[in-house]
Amino acid sequence: MKLLRLLINKVQDVLNKPSVPMLIIGGTNDTQVHISDLELVTRSGTNPNYSWVNPKAGHLGREARGWTDPVIFEKVIIHWEVDLFKNYLVPKK
Numbered sequence: 001m002k003l004l005r006l007l008i009n010k011v012q013d014v015l016n017k018p019s020v021p022m023l024i025i026g027g028t029n030d031t032q033v034h035i036s037d038l039e040l041v042t043r044s045g046t047n048p049n050y051s052w053v054n055p056k057a058g059h060l061g062r063e064a065r066g067w068t069d070p071v072i073f074e075k076v077i078i079h080w081e082v083d084l085f086k087n088y089l090v091p092k093k
Contacts, residue, residue: 015044021088022049023080025072027057052076 022045026038035053042051052072054061061072 015041017045019045019047019049021047021084023077024049024051025053025061025076026051027054027059027061029057030059032059050080052080 022041024038024042026033026035028035030038038051038053042049052061054063054067057063057067060069061067061076062069
């Protein structure tokens with residue numbers, strides 16, 4: 001139990017350090033990364049984090065048909081990156 005508490009404290013220390021904005025992508029049926037872990041990372045850090053969760057999908061929000069990797073890239077990731085570039089990386093005039 002002592003080791004578990006030490007590990008939890010270490011993870012919390014890492015999550016609360018300064019970080020860049022992140023896009024967290026997942027699915028509620030993911031067997032590799034639990035949805036609560038996605039929520040924890042989304043709420044951590046010093047900058048806003050964003051999440052996109054597919055309620056019908058597994059790992060990385062993927063589906064066999066519909067939300068495939070190319071679709072997620074085009075409809076989610078590219079839009080988020082453009083928004084990040086406009087709002088965070090380009091100096092305001």
